[in-house]
Amino acid sequence: MELHEPELRDVPVTAVLAALADDVRLRIVRALADGAGERACGTFELDVSKATRSHHLKVLREAGLTRTRVAGTTRYVRLRRDELDRLYPGLLNAVLAEPTGAPADL
Amino acid sequence: MELHEPELRDVPVTAVLAALADDVRLRIVRALADGAGERACGTFELDVSKATRSHHLKVLREAGLTRTRVAGTTRYVRLRRDELDRLYPGLLNAVLAEPTGAPADL
DNA sequence: GAGGATGTTCGACGTAAGTCGAACAACGGT
DNA sequence: ACCGTTGTTCGACTTACGTCGAACATCCTC
Numbered sequence: 001m002e003l004h005e006p007e008l009r010d011v012p013v014t015a016v017l018a019a020l021a022d023d024v025r026l027r028i029v030r031a032l033a034d035g036a037g038e039r040a041c042g043t044f045e046l047d048v049s050k051a052t053r054s055h056h057l058k059v060l061r062e063a064g065l066t067r068t069r070v071a072g073t074t075r076y077v078r079l080r081r082d083e084l085d086r087l088y089p090g091l092l093n094a095v096l097a098e099p100t101g102a103p104a105d106l
Numbered sequence: 107m108e109l110h111e112p113e114l115r116d117v118p119v120t121a122v123l124a125a126l127a128d129d130v131r132l133r134i135v136r137a138l139a140d141g142a143g144e145r146a147c148g149t150f151e152l153d154v155s156k157a158t159r160s161h162h163l164k165v166l167r168e169a170g171l172t173r174t175r176v177a178g179t180t181r182y183v184r185l186r187r188d189e190l191d192r193l194y195p196g197l198l199n200a201v202l203a204e205p206t207g208a209p210a211d212l
Numbered sequence: 213g214a215g216g217a218t219g220t221t222c223g224a225c226g227t228a229a230g231t232c233g234a235a236c237a238a239c240g241g242t
Numbered sequence: 243a244c245c246g247t248t249g250t251t252c253g254a255c256t257t258a259c260g261t262c263g264a265a266c267a268t269c270c271t272c
């Protein structure tokens with residue numbers, strides 16, 4: 001099982017942005033950002049089938065946004081926050097801020 | 107001619123990100139960010155037809171990223187940098203940094 | 213080792229998105 | 243008035259993407 005986890009600098013910005021430009025994936029990223037550490041794939045509250053969930057997790061991983069640790073039959077996902085913040089300072093923060101649909105209060 | 111320019115807070119983040127997650131549009135945004143002020147639609151160096159260019163400009167405008175001024179037969183586009191920076195601090199900067207394909211030097 | 217749990221992969225399907233040429237609209241000169 | 247310039251809009255086409263069920267692979271436990 002080769003978990004394809006590219007170097008973040010090798011991923012075109014457009015791919016990173018495209019990975020974030022989806023509601024389901026954004027929810028995953030936010031869940032990862034909220035919780036402190038890693039998280040099992042199956043523990044996300046998404047209204048999609050597990051096939052779709054698996055697909056989105058793959059997109060995030062291949063965009064360099066997450067890292068996956070395999071432990072037996074379950075897989076733990078975590079945000080590559082440090083690398084992200086180093087390469088795209090502000091990106092994650094900006095994206096994480098707005099709670100999907102509710103306008104920011106300013 | 108009603109130029110549809112939504113309030114940035116009314117645009118879902120995913121739409122903003124999706125607008126930026128395209129190579130042609132990112133080139134437009136970078137060109138706008140480099141140059142100081144506004145810019146005529148036709149002055150972008152893109153390898154696409156004018157129909158396609160018009161389409162991309164529309165996507166950017168409707169995502170709240172640009173504003174358009176009509177002057178006779180030409181239209182001047184400018185980045186809504188201030189609003190963007192206020193609502194999504196760091197986003198634009200992060201996206202503008204990498205020069206499309208060339209890895210950042212870290 | 214049989215069964216259950218956790219995930220992935222494989223078509224298949226529908227919709228959205230990028231692209232173009234051609235037609236159209238509006239303005240500015242000569 | 244005519245023509246060229248600048249942009250938009252309208253199908254049409256192709257490709258990419260999100261989604262699912264079903265089949266498969268792995269591991270863990272009894």
